Amino acid sequence: MNDTIAAISTAFGEGAIAIIRLSGPGAVVIADAVFQARKKPSELPNRVQQFGAIFSSERKLDDVLLSVHRAPHSYTGEDVVEINCHGGVLVTRRILELLLSKGARSAEPGEFTQRAYLGGKMDLTQAEAVMDLISAQTDLALRAATEQLEGRLGDRIRALKEAVLEVLAHVEAHIDFPDEDIDPETGAALLEKLDALSAETEALLATATQGKILREGVRTVIYGAPNVGKSSLLNRLLGYERAIVSARPGTTRDVIEEVINLQGIPLRLVDTAGIRESLDEVECEGMERTRRQLDRADLVLHVVDASTAAPSAVLPEDPRMLTVLNKADLGEHESWGVIEGVRISCLDERGLEQLDKAIVNRITGGKGAGRDWSVAINARHKACLEITLHFTDAAREAMRAGLSPEFVAEELRSALEAVGNVVGRADAEDVLGHIFATFCIGK
Helix, strand or coil: CCCCCCEEEECCCCCEEEEEEEEEEHHHHHHHHHHCCCCCHHCCCCCCCCEEEEECCEEEEEEEEEEEEECCCCCCCCEEEEEEECCCCHHHHHHHHHHHCCCCCCCCCHHHHHHHHCCCCCCHHHHHHHHHHHHCCCCCHHHHHHHHHHHHHHHHHHHHHHHHHHHHHHHHHHCCCCCCCCCCHHHHHHHHHCCCHHHHHHHCCCCCCHHHHHHHHHEEEEEECCCHHHHHHHHHHHHHCCCCCCCCCCCCCCEEEEEECCCCCEEEEEEECCCCCCCCCCHHHHHHHHHHHHCCEEEEEEEEECCCCCCCCCCCCCCCCCEEEEEECCCCCCCHCCCEEEEEECCCCHHHHCCCCCCCCHHCCCCCCCCHHCCCCHHHHHHHHHHHHHHHHHHHHHHHHCCCCHHHHHHHHHHHHHHHHHHHHCCCCHHHHHHCCCCCCCC
């Protein structure tokens, strides 16, 4: 935290503008050494841009706009200098190298946001939301990340933490003052509070699935025999011709993966090779890849040709599987009449709207993706809250069994520590390193 760090904060590549950030105790001093204008950076008002130039010795590198954000009124809580230069790869690199030569250090991935967290500018859930915001692929994911960044999840976690602390304080007070027995009414009230704690923890844990969906997408494998219309379905869902469509069996021999936005849910569509008996070495490898994709799938669209007779073998029962009866434009063979599924035609697009609805219903359990998706915990939050729930339930059982209050207090202390870890009470280096390693340089 005593170092001054620097990084290019915009994406790599050519563009109109690039932003280079400095943060730390020496940020303004370094800026004074390289920036020439009517006023030095140290003389500028807070958060006001000044036009000038960056010089390396007597050589001008670029005309820039520079602003100073003084502590504590900055993103990191430290002195921050932002340089807006032209967005060429070489010029941004040269300016960064100049800043490093003047005493700055290259920022680690996510170090600006890590400093914001360590400086008390945000809690850990908000820090994680920064990366969710950057990587959001749908409006729903963007809204969830924005609300988490504004502190909605953190507020609920802190309220949960305060509720645990309140019960723990009552129990520890009884331990310190044993003559003040907990009467039956007070004991019943504590049990009610523990019940409420468990219910709120379970409600937060229930958002883990939607959190995984918003952050990672739903891995949706399009599966079936050759020539049933798998690649045609991929193209229709994407809205453009991505996969080659041919009447010749075995056209698709490799995995094709694309992402679509389906009612706010990112769907990772995976088109696979058709499964059949074959001696072709390349096609067999494609089918093996199909089987591996099926093992990883969150949802399987099992596409069949409903214009031909249904196979004698029963369709596999899998909760992840949604049967799609394609080629409705050719008429449906009577043998498919008892099969539940969505009937579509990739040729004239009938049934595709019903398919969209069926997919969303399968993913959300019929509830749809709505406002309640704005709170969506991630895998780390889930692990902490599962521990919280375990110890909360253990405290409740100990109280019901009439065990000594010391046992109840010990369980509640563990629950308090676990819920505190969600917002970042524990700042072990390995935990923080794992979280911020997923960030981009300069964020």
